[in-house]
Amino acid sequence: MVKTTIRELTNHEAQMVCLQGWVSNKRSSKALFFIELRDGSGFCQCVVDQNNVSEEVFQKAKDLSLASSVRITGQAVKDDRQIGGYEIKVEDLDVLQIVEEYPISNKAHGIEFLMEKRHLWLRSRRQWAVMRIRSRVKFTIHKFFQERGFIQTDAPIFTGAACEGTTTLFETDFYGDPAYLSQSGQLYAEATAMAHGKVYTFGPTFRAEKSKTRRHLSEFWMIEPEMAYYDLDMDMELIEDFIRYIVTDIYENYKPELEILERDLTLFENIHKPFPKITYDDAIKILKGKKDVDGKNAIQTLENDLAEVKNRIEECKKDIAEREANIAAGGMKKGAVNFNKNKIDTLKQEISKLEEKERNIPQWLESAKNFQHGEDLGGSDETVITRLFDTPVMVYKWPKDIKAFYMKRDEEDDNYVKGVDCLAPEGFGEIVGGAEREDNLDLLVERIKEHDLPMEAFEWYLDLRRYGSVPHAGFGLGFERLIMWLTNVSHIRETIPFPRYYGRLFP
């Protein structure tokens, strides 16, 4: 008998093994118990057969409850019906603790309840899969940059001033002086890039905006590469290689996790295609329906969506009415009545979600149709544009007034800057924001004044242009947004073990 983990079972086929874990589900019949065990490395069904075990072991199996901790000894048997491909024929059980009543059942829970129980929720199958992917992506990011000669450098978390101005920051007391928690490491990355050539930072970032949306956190992680002697084109090329590298790695190595998450794999299968690169001006034309993408029109697509939603609401209502009539007619068995009542509840919930969409889509249409050149793309605008693509899209050459002060002016047209946003497909929206940086001292000073930023706070930054200024570029990637996109979880709160956001500081 050998102590092992579920993930390692493939090396112990037909052998006696001992697994140490927790009960994640239990099903029973008269002489059989199916115990779904998780041990951190995976999930595995363990079968307790009355004919195979002692009376005592059978009774122990009967007493096991959800989340109880247990050591299970038995034979590892290959079974293709199981998710991990193996099953344990149990011979002995060693119970460490029987749990009275585990708060999280295998049924529906709301996000608020689950967040209160986040410390337990992390044990659930989907959360487990998300955290494994998070870990892998973190590793792969380091691998990507290290393989290409980048040096990882750290930006400070306490800062004396806002890096980019506008954002709301968390204020702390730093030996009597106000200090702010960092909202970006980019400016510091520019400094270390002038020391090492190619660098990246990977650290936590803090924003004190009172945003309660599925895309925002108060504390999140950012990756910010910065490269000396890079221009915007090289920057975009790097972004594309980087995203393709990560997506490919997850696709090739994390299929079981993607399966648990029920991730549609279209994204992963299309990732080899070149990412379209379009200018801001073209993006606006697409948004306003004046330019099609592969024969798909943005406004038309949105109108079709709305019609589809309305149709579906009607279908649901009809279905509900029929089921209610059938129940009222009588003569139905209790089980069938319950089934129909459940179905009606499900349909009602679907309707309330659809009605939310029905309220939102017309607003998105309005926003798209009335979009004025020079405005920044809003969340819904990004959704509208990226619905039309099946790979990430690069949008570059932005009006200077809506972008940060440090972006380099476009040599061809003074009104634009050499910035780029990488938008993820399937309506997801922005995951990367990057730019070639302004390397001319006078122009940079001018921009700081235009943005009304405190010049003295940027003196050290201006030194980078005084002493050996070179063209350079970089980008910033929101780590949790990337994970959210890869795993397709509905809320960014699920992509970090203990999320911090407006109204949430515990657990």
Added chain:
RNA sequence: UGCUCCUUAACUCAGUUGGUUAGAGUGCCGGCCUGUUAAGCCGAGAGUCGUCGGUUCGAGUCCGACAGGGGCAGCCA
């Protein structure tokens, strides 16, 4: 911060134009079933209807304030 929807059992939700004792499913507990994948079937227990105030003979239901949550927008990653 603005708009909008919501708060009823441990969980997810029904509850019609205000009217006796408040409904279901799930979970927990008991029973049945030899292969289940959110198993199934039968049974039992479980509620200060978010808080405060108002209208009314009567409020889960109507009105107001407050608190908390979801969605969207803004801000952004």
